[in-house]
Amino acid sequence: xxxxxxxxxxxxxxxxxxxxxxxxxxxxxxxxxxxxxxxxxxxxxxxxxxxxxxxxxxxxxxxxxxxxxxxxxxxxxxxxxxxxxxxxxxxxxxxxxxxxxxxxxxx
Amino acid sequence: xxxxxxxxxxxxxxxxxxxxxxxxxxxxxxxxxxxxxxxxxxxxxxxxxxxxxxxxxxxxxxxxxxxxxxxxxxxxxxxxxxxxxxxxxxxxxxxxxxxxxxxxxxxxxxxxxxxxxxxxx
Numbered sequence: 001x002x003x004x005x006x007x008x009x010x011x012x013x014x015x016x017x018x019x020x021x022x023x024x025x026x027x028x029x030x031x032x033x034x035x036x037x038x039x040x041x042x043x044x045x046x047x048x049x050x051x052x053x054x055x056x057x058x059x060x061x062x063x064x065x066x067x068x069x070x071x072x073x074x075x076x077x078x079x080x081x082x083x084x085x086x087x088x089x090x091x092x093x094x095x096x097x098x099x100x101x102x103x104x105x106x107x
Numbered sequence: 108x109x110x111x112x113x114x115x116x117x118x119x120x121x122x123x124x125x126x127x128x129x130x131x132x133x134x135x136x137x138x139x140x141x142x143x144x145x146x147x148x149x150x151x152x153x154x155x156x157x158x159x160x161x162x163x164x165x166x167x168x169x170x171x172x173x174x175x176x177x178x179x180x181x182x183x184x185x186x187x188x189x190x191x192x193x194x195x196x197x198x199x200x201x202x203x204x205x206x207x208x209x210x211x212x213x214x215x216x217x218x219x220x221x222x223x224x225x226x227x228x
Contacts, residue, residue: 036215043218044203045218046214049214087153091212091213091214095156098153098154098156099153
């Protein structure tokens, strides 16, 4: 299985801050990398697919980059509704595996 | 707008079979190019892909669960289902169903709210 490692596991930030979350794959996955936002009790929400393609309806303050083994999710200016957990997922090969998550909290 | 809703028992005894159904509205599970997926989240942990059923009816499972899992569908009811046999406490989790797209990239774009299943006697 391809192991996905996210960092940091938790992050405190303020409204308006720019934040970056990193995801590293245990082998090259080209650009087969998705990012999801997840709030407690809610359905996970697809943010980014193909490493950098913004899902329809997702605000442009979210962006993704990377290829091979190293990827980043950036949020340019944090809004109150952005405080949540974020997960990366590789879709290069089955079993599709997720990172352990990054919990973004208000400072 | 596609919507998914999980349903099934919230409590299952050890060694028994967990059964969940996902009802889809706003779309067909026979539409070409889509997988219908089950994903779970253990308490306080990350997400784990369980498996998919393709629009054609073919299935793919996580090898870690393959000996115990079965995903099926009822196209007339626009539902797909998960069965996980011989459950233990380690199968306690929130179970999500999702629609997954299989074009140039694979991703899950619509999810249900999740169903908590506890394995306990």
